[in-house]
Each structure stands twice: as C-alpha cells, then as structure tokens.
Amino acid sequence: MKLSKLFTKTKREVSKDEESINAQLLGKGGFINKEMAGVYSYLPLGLKVYKKIENIIREEMNLIDGQEVFMPTLQPKENWLKTNRWNIMDDLYKVSDKSDREFALGPTHEEIVTPLVKKFVNSYKDLPVYIYQFQNKFRMELRAKSGLLRTREFMMKDLYSFHTDDKDLDEYYEKAKEAYLKIFKRLELEAYFTYASGGTFSKYSHEFQVVTEAGEDEISICKKCKVAINKEIINEHKVCPECGNKDLVVKKSIEVGNIFKLKDKYSKPFDLTFKDKDGKDQVVIMGCYGFGPARALGTLVEVHHDENGIIWPESVAPFKVHLITIGGATSDGEKIYKDLVKNGIEVLFDDREVVSAGQKFSDADLIGCPIRLVVSEKTLEKDSVEYKERNKKEAKLIKISEITKFVK
Amino acid sequence: MKLSKLFTKTKREVSKDEESINAQLLGKGGFINKEMAGVYSYLPLGLKVYKKIENIIREEMNLIDGQEVFMPTLQPKENWLKTNRWNIMDDLYKVSDKSDREFALGPTHEEIVTPLVKKFVNSYKDLPVYIYQFQNKFRMELRAKSGLLRTREFMMKDLYSFHTDDKDLDEYYEKAKEAYLKIFKRLELEAYFTYASGGTFSKYSHEFQVVTEAGEDEISICKKCKVAINKEIINEHKVCPECGNKDLVVKKSIEVGNIFKLKDKYSKPFDLTFKDKDGKDQVVIMGCYGFGPARALGTLVEVHHDENGIIWPESVAPFKVHLITIGGATSDGEKIYKDLVKNGIEVLFDDREVVSAGQKFSDADLIGCPIRLVVSEKTLEKDSVEYKERNKKEAKLIKISEITKFVK
Numbered sequence: 001m002k003l004s005k006l007f008t009k010t011k012r013e014v015s016k017d018e019e020s021i022n023a024q025l026l027g028k029g030g031f032i033n034k035e036m037a038g039v040y041s042y043l044p045l046g047l048k049v050y051k052k053i054e055n056i057i058r059e060e061m062n063l064i065d066g067q068e069v070f071m072p073t074l075q076p077k078e079n080w081l082k083t084n085r086w087n088i089m090d091d092l093y094k095v096s097d098k099s100d101r102e103f104a105l106g107p108t109h110e111e112i113v114t115p116l117v118k119k120f121v122n123s124y125k126d127l128p129v130y131i132y133q134f135q136n137k138f139r140m141e142l143r144a145k146s147g148l149l150r151t152r153e154f155m156m157k158d159l160y161s162f163h164t165d166d167k168d169l170d171e172y173y174e175k176a177k178e179a180y181l182k183i184f185k186r187l188e189l190e191a192y193f194t195y196a197s198g199g200t201f202s203k204y205s206h207e208f209q210v211v212t213e214a215g216e217d218e219i220s221i222c223k224k225c226k227v228a229i230n231k232e233i234i235n236e237h238k239v240c241p242e243c244g245n246k247d248l249v250v251k252k253s254i255e256v257g258n259i260f261k262l263k264d265k266y267s268k269p270f271d272l273t274f275k276d277k278d279g280k281d282q283v284v285i286m287g288c289y290g291f292g293p294a295r296a297l298g299t300l301v302e303v304h305h306d307e308n309g310i311i312w313p314e315s316v317a318p319f320k321v322h323l324i325t326i327g328g329a330t331s332d333g334e335k336i337y338k339d340l341v342k343n344g345i346e347v348l349f350d351d352r353e354v355v356s357a358g359q360k361f362s363d364a365d366l367i368g369c370p371i372r373l374v375v376s377e378k379t380l381e382k383d384s385v386e387y388k389e390r391n392k393k394e395a396k397l398i399k400i401s402e403i404t405k406f407v408k
Numbered sequence: 409m410k411l412s413k414l415f416t417k418t419k420r421e422v423s424k425d426e427e428s429i430n431a432q433l434l435g436k437g438g439f440i441n442k443e444m445a446g447v448y449s450y451l452p453l454g455l456k457v458y459k460k461i462e463n464i465i466r467e468e469m470n471l472i473d474g475q476e477v478f479m480p481t482l483q484p485k486e487n488w489l490k491t492n493r494w495n496i497m498d499d500l501y502k503v504s505d506k507s508d509r510e511f512a513l514g515p516t517h518e519e520i521v522t523p524l525v526k527k528f529v530n531s532y533k534d535l536p537v538y539i540y541q542f543q544n545k546f547r548m549e550l551r552a553k554s555g556l557l558r559t560r561e562f563m564m565k566d567l568y569s570f571h572t573d574d575k576d577l578d579e580y581y582e583k584a585k586e587a588y589l590k591i592f593k594r595l596e597l598e599a600y601f602t603y604a605s606g607g608t609f610s611k612y613s614h615e616f617q618v619v620t621e622a623g624e625d626e627i628s629i630c631k632k633c634k635v636a637i638n639k640e641i642i643n644e645h646k647v648c649p650e651c652g653n654k655d656l657v658v659k660k661s662i663e664v665g666n667i668f669k670l671k672d673k674y675s676k677p678f679d680l681t682f683k684d685k686d687g688k689d690q691v692v693i694m695g696c697y698g699f700g701p702a703r704a705l706g707t708l709v710e711v712h713h714d715e716n717g718i719i720w721p722e723s724v725a726p727f728k729v730h731l732i733t734i735g736g737a738t739s740d741g742e743k744i745y746k747d748l749v750k751n752g753i754e755v756l757f758d759d760r761e762v763v764s765a766g767q768k769f770s771d772a773d774l775i776g777c778p779i780r781l782v783v784s785e786k787t788l789e790k791d792s793v794e795y796k797e798r799n800k801k802e803a804k805l806i807k808i809s810e811i812t813k814f815v816k
Contacts, residue, residue: 007475007537009528033524035480041524042478050478067415070450070458072443073481073544074561095503095513097548097560105503105513116441116449120417129415136481136544140505152505153482 001044001319002337003350003363006030008043010363020214022298023147025310029366031318038144038152045367046297048318050155053293054134056186056315057157060179064172066132066159071112073136077102079111082269091140105138110262110288113160114270121284123275124164128172132159134293146214148298149254159289162267164274169261169285176289180208180257187296188313189303191256192228194219195241198261204233204241208257208291212302215254222248256296262286310368311391319348321407322369326357326376333375336385336403343404365390371407409452409727410745411758411771414438416451418771428622430706431555433718437774439726446552446560453775454705456726458563461701462542464594464723465565468587472580474540474567479520481544485510487519490677499548513546518670518696521568522678529692531683532572536580540567542701554622556706557662567697570675572682577669577693584697588616588665595704596721597711599664600636602627603649606669612641612649616665616699620710623662630656664704670694718776719799727756729815730777734765734784741783744793744811751812773798779815 008030018024018034026032031046042050058068074095080086086104093105106112113131121127137156144152159176163169177193184191191208198204209219209228219228222240229237229248239246267273267284276282297316304311314320321340325333330351337349348369350360357376364372372395374386379397387406388395398406416438426432426442434440439454450458466476482503488494494512501513514520521539529535545564552560567584571577585601592599599616606612617627617636627636630648637645637656647654675681675692684690705724712719722728729748733741738759745757756777758768765784772780780803782794787805795814796803806814 005473005475007525007528007534007539030528033527035520035524036482036484039480039482041480041520044475044477047476047478065413067413067452068455069452070455072447072449072561074444074447074546076444093503093505095501097501098550112443112449116443117415119441120415120438126415131415138482142506153480 001348003348004352006044008045010366018147020146020149020298020302021305022149022214022301025301025305025366026147026298029310029368032148038141038150040148040151045318049312049316050293050297052316053187053296054155054157057183057291057293058134060183060186061132061157061159064130064175064179066130069131069133071106071109071116071133071135073106073138075104075106075109075112077104079115080104083111083266084269085111091142093138093140106135107137107139108156108288108290109133109135109158110160110266114266114272114286117160117162117284118270118272121162121272121274124277127162127164127274127284128168129162130159130172132157132289146216146298148294149214149302150216151294154292155294157291157293161287161289162272163285163287164276164282166263166285169263169287173259173261173287176259176287177206180259180289180291183291184208184210184256186315187300188315189256189296189299192219192221192226192253194228194230194253194255195233195237196230196258197233202261202263205258205260207255209253209255210299210303211251211253212299213252214302215252217253217255218250219253220248220250228253254295254299254302256299257289257291259289260287262288305368308362309366312368312370314370317369318367319346319369321345321347321371321373322350322364322367323347323373324350324357324360324364324375326360326374328377329375329380332380336373336375336400340404340407343408345404345407373403373407409756411756412760414452416453418774426555428554428557428706428710429713430557430622430709433709433713433774434555434706437718437776440556446549446558448556448559453726457720457724458701458705460724461595461704462563462565465591465699465701466542468591468594469540469565469567472538472583472587474538477539477541479514479517479524479541479543481514481546483512483514483517483519485512487523488512491519491674492677493519499550501546501548514543515545515547516564516696516698517541517543517566518568518674518694522674522680522694525568525570525692526678526680529570529680529682532685532690535570535572535682535692536576537570538567538580540565540697554624554706556702557622557710558624559702562700563702565699565701569695569697570680571693571695572684572690574671574693577671577695581667581669581695584667584695585614588667588697588699591699592616592618592664594723595708596723597664597704597707600627600629600634600661602636602638602661602663603641603645604638604666605641610669610671613666613668615663617661617663618707618711619659619661620707621660622710623660625661625663626658627661628656628658636661662703662707662710664707665697665699667697668695670696713776716770717774720776720778722778725777726775727754727777729753729755729779729781730758730772730775731755731781732758732765732768732772732783734768734782736785737783737788740788744781744783744808748812748815751816753812753815781811781815
C-alpha cells in the first residue's frame with residue numbers, strides 16, 4: 001500500500017478526553033476514529049490489524065473443531081424473557097419496532113445459539129457440538145472509557161460448546177484453555193489464566209488477564225504457577241488455588257478473554273435435551289468461551305509501545321515493512337516496493353513527495369511496522385538501503401539485492 | 409469437511425410461512441436459520457457461501473481503489489438530525505441509553521462516513537477518496553419477506569466516493585458500474601443495469617436488477633442494449649434511455665445493487681469542503697455504491713435451483729466436491745477425501761455410516777455442490793468413482809487416479 005493513496009493521515013493530536021495510550025496512539029496513527037463515547041470506526045490500518053487478530057483466533061478455534069456461524073444482532077425479547085435476563089441484565093440495549101415489538105441488541109448469544117442447537121440435536125450421537133462467531137456486540141456501558149478497552153459496541157468472538165455430561169465439558173474446557181493460551185502467544189501478549197467468580201453454576205469461571213496499568217481489573221499472580229486470582233474473589237482465596245503459595249503479586253490488568261462452564265443454565269430454560277444411550281432424555285451441558293479481538297487490539301498497544309508510537313508484533317502488524325524514500329530516491333523506492341510485494345511481503349510505502357524526512361520517520365515510528373527500510377541518494381551510492389527494526393535502536397545498511405532475505 | 413461432524417442437518421420441511429424458494433432451500437439445506445421475521449442466522453454452509461460472495465465483491469472493490477473500513481452500527485442522533493433523516497426516514501431503528509440519549513441503528517453510513525472523511529480531507533490533493541465496508545445493517549421493514557430478499561437485519565457492502573467535481577464522480581461512477589457487472593458475472597447472475605429514480609440530485613440512479621419471479625420490482629428490458637428501466641419511472645420513459653427502442657420486455661426482478669450520485673447532498677450538511685488549486689473552498693462531490701451480498705445469496709438460489717435443490721455456481725459453492733461413500737467404502741472414501749484436500753480442493757465428505765444411499769443422494773442435490781463423487785464397492789471394483797455434475801443429468805465412471813485432474 002502506498003501512503004500517498006491511504007485516505008487517513010497521522011495526527012499530531014487527538015482529543016484530550018481520550019486519556020488512554022491505546023486511544024491516543026491508535027487515533028494519532030489513523031487506525032481508528034471515535035464516533036462517540038465508546039463507539040469507534042476501524043480505519044484501513046486498524047481494520048488490517050483487527051483482521052489479523054481475528055484470523056489467529058479463527059485458526060485456533062477451527063483447530064478445536066469450532067464451526068463458524070454468524071448470528072444476528074436483533075434478538076427476540078421472548079428468548080430473553082425465557083432466561084430472565086431481559087429484566088435483570090442492566091446493560092442490555094432494547095429497541096422496538098412500529099408495532100412495539102421489542103428486541104435486544106445482542107451483548108452475547110446464548111439466547112440465540114441454544115434454541116438454534118435444539119433444532120439439530122436429538123441424540124447423544126449429535127453431541128458434542130462447538131459453534132462460534134465473530135460479531136459486533138452491544139453493551140450499555142455507563143462509563144465507556146480507555147479507548148478500545150471498554151466500549152459500547154465491540155467485536156467479540158464467542159464460542160459455545162454443547163455436551164452430554166460434565167466430564168465432556170471439562171475436557172473441552174481444558175482444550176479451549178490451551179487454545180486461548182496459544183492465541184495469546186501468537187499475539188505476543190502475556191496472559192494469566194485467572195480464577196474468577198463462577199456464579200451459581202460452577203466454583204470458578206476463568207479469565208485471561210493481561211497485565212497493564214490501563215486495565216481496570218486487579219489480579220494476584222502466583223509466579224510459580226503462572227496463574228492469577230481476580231480481586232473479586234481474593235478474599236475467599238488468599239493463596240494460589242493451584243499450589244497454595246501465599247506469595248502473590250498484585251497487578252492491574254485487563255480481561256481479554258473469559259471461559260465459563262454454563263452447565264444447564266441456558267439449556268434448561270430452552271429445554272435443550274438429548275436422548276442418551278438408554279433412550280432417556282437428558283439436559284445438554286454447555287460451556288461458553290469469549291474473546292475480545294478489539295480489546296486485544298487496544299491491549300496490544302498498551303503493552304507494545306514506546307514514547308514514539310506503537311511497536312506491533314509481527315503476527316498482527318498492519319504491514320511487515322515500512323519503506324521510506326528520501327529526496328530523489330522515489331523511483332528506486334518504487335522498484336524495491338514492487339519487488340517486495342512480488343515476494344509476498346506486506347509493505348507500507350511512504351512515497352509522499354512533499355513530506356519531510358523527519359515527518360516520515362516519526363510517522364513510521366507511530367504506525368509501528370516491525371521493519372523500517374529507508375532509501376536515499378546516500379544509501380543508493382552503496383547499492384543499499386537502511387534497515388532498522390522498530391523495537392531496536394541500531395540501524396544498518398544492507399544491500400538492495402539482499403533485502404528480501406533480510407525481511408523474510 | 410466431514411458431514412458427520414457438521415452440526416446442521418438437512419430437513420424435510422421448513423415452516424410453511426417461508427414461501428420463497430430461497431428460504432425453503434436454504435432452510436432445508438441447513439444454510440440459514442430463521443430467528444424471527446426478517447432476521448436470520450448464517451449456519452456453517454451458509455456462511456461459507458456468504459464469505460465467497462463477500463470476497464468476490466472485496467476483490468473488485470480493491471481493484472477500483474476502494475479502502476476497506478468498518479464503521480459502527482450505533483450512530484449519534486445529531487448526525488441524523490443534520491441530514492434531516494432522523495425524522496423523515498421511516499424505517500430507521502432508534503435506540504436510547506439510560507440517560508435517554510438516542511442513537512440510530514445504521515441502515516446506511518453517509519452520516520458516519522462524511523464527517524469521518526472531513527477529518528482527513530483538506531485540499532484537492534487529498535481527493536478522490538474511496539471507502540467501503542461490509543456491515544450488518546438494519547431497516548424496520550413492515551413486511552419482511554421472501555427469505556433473504558427482504559430482511560430487517562442484512563449484510564451490505566457500501567462504498568462511498570469523494571470527488572473534487574462532477575466529472576471526476578462521473579468517471580468513477582462508470583468504473584464502479586463496470587466493477588459491479590464483473591461481480592455479477594463472477595457470481596453467475598445476469599444483472600440488468602437499470603435506470604431508476606434519481607431523487608432531487610441527479611436525473612437517474614441506477615440499480616442492478618436480476619430477473620426472478622421472486623422479485624418485488626418490475627423492470628422493462630431493452631434486449632438490444634441489455635439495460636432496463638425500473639417500473640417506478642416507466643411512465644416518464646416508455647423507451648430505452650440508451651437507444652430509444654420501444655420494444656421493451658417487462659419482467660419481475662430483484663434489486664441486488666444500486667449506485668447513486670449523491671453530489672453535495674451529504675457533504676453540504678456536514679460542511680465537507682476542500683481547498684481547490686486557487687485556495688478557494690469547494691464542496692466535495694459524493695457518490696455511493698450499495699451491494700447486498702446476502703440478497704445476492706438469496707437471489708442465487710432463486711435463479712440456480714431445480715426441483716431437488718440448489719445448483720451453486722462454482723465461484724460461490726460452499727464446497728466444490730460433494731463426496732459420498734456407500735456401503736463398505738468408507739476407508740477408500742477417506743483416502744480420496746484426504747487426497748483431494750491435500751490438492752487444495754474443497755470437499756464436503758458424506759461419511760455418515762447409518763444414512764441410506766438415497767438420503768445421501770438427495771442431500772447432495774439439496775446442498776448443491778458443483779461436483780458429486782460416489783465411491784461404492786461397485787465403483788471400486790473398477791478402481792473408479794462415479795462422477796456427476798450437479799447441473800447435468802449423466803454420471804460417468806472415472807479412474808481414482810484421475811479424480812484430481814477431473815475436478816480441478
């Protein structure tokens with residue numbers, strides 16, 4: 001992509017009420033645009049990063065046999081009355097049509113997926129089933145804040161699992177946990193598997209918390225087990241639930257994913273049953289597995305940045321290479337650009353002619369692609385370009401003929 | 409994908425109030441699930457087809473320099489007041505939060521994209537700009553009907569173009585028209601470029617209408633020019649607007665896309681201007697370009713089916729090959745399945761053991777993949793499989809060693 005064609009521009013400033021680092025840097029870099037409190041547009045650079053995150057999650061969900069669907073935002077009130085959440089869920093957006101029929105704007109999809117699965121599951125032979133989607137969801141947050149960390153409209157991956165019994169759920173729950181840890185590894189986010197309140201249906205639920213000062217949560221980390229406990233249950237559990245260790249470290253953190261054993265909480269109200277081997281009706285056992293790819297995007301910026309801008313991990317960078325031409329080097333830059341693209345490398349090419357070298361460098365730092373290449377008359381004298389990695393200080397000259405080898 | 413793992417099943421019947429062919433066949437095949445009137449979930453098979461349609465559109469939008477973004481569903485009331493559509497748009501869903509602030513659920517995004525572009529466009533050098541997205545949109549349809557053809561929540565591709573003057577808009581409008589015709593060709597839908605009412609801002613808008621009895625529109629087709637006129641303006645235009653031909657053929661049709669010269673209809677209320685070469689402020693000229701991928705999906709079924717089921721064009725088929733094993737041939741089927749997948753061919757493998765051959769054949773016809781392969785003890789005696797194309801009557805035996813050659 002040529003920067004001269006990109007419709008967004010970097011900005012020196014964004015609104016001061018955007019206090020969080022992710023809102024500041026993503027706004028300045030032209031990744032997102034704030035439409036109102038808690039509601040953002042994803043601009044070309046931001047959407048590119050978002051889609052890479054989404055794809056990593058999708059690959060891991062497919063590996064644990066998830067089947068992707070797309071369920072609607074508009075959800076019938078009747079379904080929400082059945083689970084009693086129409087009245088008790090405080091942050092549910094409600095909308096009505098001309099005939100005053102009411103709908104919920106989906107903040108989650110148990111009320112849709114449970115009756116959906118009921119249409120296809122009859123026997124134990126039809127189980128287990130794993131269904132997931134990526135969807136924009138809605139929550140009437142009183143205080144939308146911290147950029148992408150707490151919004152009213154947000155992207156969510158939600159997977160729902162359906163089982164014959166608790167044991168099958170427990171096994172899948174472990175698999176999902178491992179898949180989540182793989183996702184965080186690929187995103188280069190260090191996430192703690194965190195014990196949290198389980199509600200009335202199981203002892204614990206589990207969150208995946210990433211340590212950052214921008215987070216609203218507080219967790220107590222057991223350095224030995226690499227697990228944590230959410231503050232909300234810390235009074236009951238002043239020791240590591242896995243090893244009994246009392247030496248816990250308290251940190252602020254942000255919840256990027258959570259997994260939950262729902263058991264029969266939703267299958268019961270929707271009468272989702274199956275015939276077991278003896279032909280007897282049994283209630284289906286459920287689990288749910290949420291992951292916030294947009295929140296992950298914001299968290300990535302909170303964790304990976306310096307005073308000059310974002311430092312994207314390669315797995316989610318909008319482009320691998322940020323190529324800059326200085327002075328009269330545009331046509332040589334163009335050649336290098338085409339060559340890299342032909343070799344399947346994603347390049348953001350700053351081909352702007354009227355922009356100063358200084359501005360180009362600071363834009364590259366702000367946007368944060370992993371590798372910066374600079375072509376100038378000076379580097380061309382040595383048949384070279386300047387090569388610098390975003391997270392390192394030193395730059396070096398490399399031969400033009402060797403660029404592909406270096407950036408691959 | 410193995411059919412034994414797919415959580416959906418084909419159904420003999422779907423609700424009789426689903427009168428349209430697309431709702432019937434997509435419902436029976438397990439492509440979609442109706443959640444309420446005008447609101448559907450996309451199940452794994454349906455989402456696969458939807459994504460192929462989306463990708464074809466995306467490729468063509470990128471080729472005409474579209475830059476993809478993702479704008480929100482929740483839209484501030486103030487923006488809609490500015491264009492006066494808050495009060496006059498009859499089918500706008502409105503939602504309010506706890507403090508009684510009101511929002512629109514986006515049925516279209518002029519009210520978001522125009523102020524967004526204003527943040528980045530200052531000079532004539534920043535133009536033209538082309539921005540598009542895929543988004544679930546909302547329209548309070550009084551009579552949701554005809555399956556995916558008229559829904560309350562629907563997927564939409566909307567592109568917006570921004571220009572310095574009418575001439576630039578006109579040129580891009582032609583390019584977009586050609587891109588649309590290419591999309592329809594790739595989807596194997598015969599679409600007529602149709603003259604329709606232009607509102608107050610231009611003489612005509614243009615629709616892309618596909619002939620089908622399920623359509624709600626009526627167009628008069630000029631066979632010579634391959635263009636059409638929408639019934640809504642036929643009284644003014646009883647002849648072909650391109651050649652003057654009076655011999656027009658009237659057909660029922662469905663509007664799958666439309667393009668519109670907005671001129672300054674939205675740029676004016678949002679004061680979207682640019683400095684021209686003389687440093688004078690000028691109003692930006694806009695166009696918009698809608699395409700309904702979900703409606704295209706429904707239309708495809710209306711156009712491509714027979715009494716036994718859907719006949720997907722290869723470009724959007726959920727799988728290219730539907731592989732069936734009969735009797736004791738499962739392990740040979742498995743080998744063929746793996747071999748095809750290794751060769752990059754998408755295969756739906758009906759490996760179900762307890763299902764009759766007849767049921768497997770009728771499921772294959774209903775689901776409608778382009779090529780059906782049958783492995784049975786009888787075909788294996790001749791080292792062969794039975795090969796049949798969905799849109800042809802004859803089946804033939806082909807050697808197992810030659811399968812890849814045949815299906816590639």
